[in-house]
Amino acid sequence: MSDHHHDHDHEHEHDDRPGPHGAPLTDVQLRVRALESLLMDKGLVDPKALDALIDTYETRVGPRNGARVVAKAWADPAFRQRLLADSTAAIAELGYIGRQGEDMVVLENTPKVHNVVVCTLCSCYPWPVLGLPPVWYKSGPYRARTVIDPRGVLREFGVELADDVEVRVWDSTAELRYLVLPQRPAGTEGMTEEQLADLVTRDSMIGVAQVMAPAR
Amino acid sequence: MNGIHDLGGMHGFGPVGPEPNEPVFHYEWERRTFALNLATGFLGRWNIDMGRYAREHMPPAEYLATTYYEHWLYGLERLLVEKGLVTAGELSAMHAAGRAQGLKAIGIDDVPRMLRNRRAARMDDHLAAPRFKAGDRVRTKNVHPTGHTRLPRYARDKVGVIDRDHGVFILPDEHARSGTKVPAHCYAVRFEGRELWGADAGPRDAVFVDCFEPYLEPAS
Numbered sequence: 385m386s387d388h389h390h391d392h393d394h395e396h397e398h399d400d401r402p403g404p405h406g407a408p409l410t411d412v413q414l415r416v417r418a419l420e421s422l423l424m425d426k427g428l429v430d431p432k433a434l435d436a437l438i439d440t441y442e443t444r445v446g447p448r449n450g451a452r453v454v455a456k457a458w459a460d461p462a463f464r465q466r467l468l469a470d471s472t473a474a475i476a477e478l479g480y481i482g483r484q485g486e487d488m489v490v491l492e493n494t495p496k497v498h499n500v501v502v503c504t505l506c507s508c509y510p511w512p513v514l515g516l517p518p519v520w521y522k523s524g525p526y527r528a529r530t531v532i533d534p535r536g537v538l539r540e541f542g543v544e545l546a547d548d549v550e551v552r553v554w555d556s557t558a559e560l561r562y563l564v565l566p567q568r569p570a571g572t573e574g575m576t577e578e579q580l581a582d583l584v585t586r587d588s589m590i591g592v593a594q595v596m597a598p599a600r
Numbered sequence: 601m602n603g604i605h606d607l608g609g610m611h612g613f614g615p616v617g618p619e620p621n622e623p624v625f626h627y628e629w630e631r632r633t634f635a636l637n638l639a640t641g642f643l644g645r646w647n648i649d650m651g652r653y654a655r656e657h658m659p660p661a662e663y664l665a666t667t668y669y670e671h672w673l674y675g676l677e678r679l680l681v682e683k684g685l686v687t688a689g690e691l692s693a694m695h696a697a698g699r700a701q702g703l704k705a706i707g708i709d710d711v712p713r714m715l716r717n718r719r720a721a722r723m724d725d726h727l728a729a730p731r732f733k734a735g736d737r738v739r740t741k742n743v744h745p746t747g748h749t750r751l752p753r754y755a756r757d758k759v760g761v762i763d764r765d766h767g768v769f770i771l772p773d774e775h776a777r778s779g780t781k782v783p784a785h786c787y788a789v790r791f792e793g794r795e796l797w798g799a800d801a802g803p804r805d806a807v808f809v810d811c812f813e814p815y816l817e818p819a820s
Contacts, residue, residue, distance in 0.1 A: 412629055412673070413628070415694075416632050416633050417671060419636065419676075423636065427700050428685060429705050430705040430706065431707040433639055438632075480719055483805075487623055487720070488720070504609075509646070515624065518622050519667075519668065520619070523613075523616070523617070524607055524610075525614055525615060525617070528607040528609065528611070528613045529613065531608045531796070532609045532797055534802075541618070545612050549658065551802065551804065552790075554808045555809045555810070557750045557811070558769060559774075560786070560788075
């Protein structure tokens with residue numbers, strides 16, 4: 385199933401099953417397997433439901449959703465207005481609703497204001513529009529540093545902001561989930577929503593990247 | 601609690617390390633741990649704040665030495681025993697002494713409905729009148745509860761300005777403790793970087809923290 389679908393030459397190819405090389409299972413792998421069996425025997429989980437949960441977030445929900453929201457906001461001024469006035473309702477127009485996106489707030493980047501989102505206490509992240517967060521978003525360096533040294537963190541991601549640009553860091557400490565609306569790059573006039581969506585990266589919607597104009 | 605999870609403002613972690621073309625999960629056990637957390641959460645024996653509070657109890661040295669889904673695994677095992685779904689003996693033996701009574705596993709047909717949830721922590725506006733409005737100056741309380749709270753240490757006893765009132769939400773502190781849904785206005789509060797971090801902070805940096813009303817008092 386889904387545990388075999390990465391490229392085999394990818395350095396992060398991992399398979400928990402003892403493979404042809406006979407790699408032993410680690411403690412945590414064994415522990416999770418044992419826990420799943422225990423919960424099945426207790427009648428508390430159904431493995432088919434677990435598969436469906438995994439499949440949803442591994443293959444169906446991801447940053448492509450957020451990219452469509454951003455592209456529509458760029459292409460459709462009325463939608464952009466609705467998106468900034470009531471983000472949850474506007475995002476729901478595209479069908480993106482549900483867990484960890486029940487109460488959405490869209491933050492608009494401008495030439496003078498750059499927004500970036502973090503969760504210092506855990507890993508809050510808008511699942512319906514971005515999927516599950518990447519490891520770096522959930523890790524110590526990002527959670528520790530973004531609030532105290534936002535420009536340093538942004539610089540590591542290649543975002544260099546002028547001194548007169550205000551940086552707004554949003555720490556997701558409650559149940560609001562934040563999505564950054566990046567600036568539309570120059571040179572994209574006349575592009576369709578679909579073409580625009582192709583330019584929008586996950587990182588630009590977290591606020592650690594800017595959207596680049598297409599190569600000419 | 602002043603736990604290791606409260607990382608904002610710490611030094612010494614080194615650079616952020618993004619992984620190009622990162623997969624959603626790196627290991628099969630991560631997939632299973634993620635799904636086990638959701639599936640058992642849907643049984644309704646604990647809420648999201650209890651879930652976070654459980655993870656916050658991971659011993660600090662262990663928290664820093666383990667990966668994200670190991671934190672989820674720790675929290676899940678703790679909750680399963682604490683809420684009586686599994687006994688401590690069953691967990692240590694990893695063997696079921698019998699079926700759980702009065703609970704039914706969510707099935708594959710339940711999954712879409714569970715995930716299309718549209719109401720989580722928001723409560724009706726009429727349940728609480730707001731004490732503050734946009735533009736008000738507020739000071740966060742200097743509090744160090746041993747229970748769950750969503751006021752990070754770096755933002756305690758600091759002066760900020762209400763940016764907006766998000767409306768009425770379940771107060772996580774009490775929700776984690778007893779499960780009671782206490783309605784509280786939740787505000788985005790803007791703190792200037794220099795208020796939080798002193799003179800070395802960038803003059804045009806600000807941090808917005810979502811603060812529940814009980815965390816705040818008026819500032820002159």
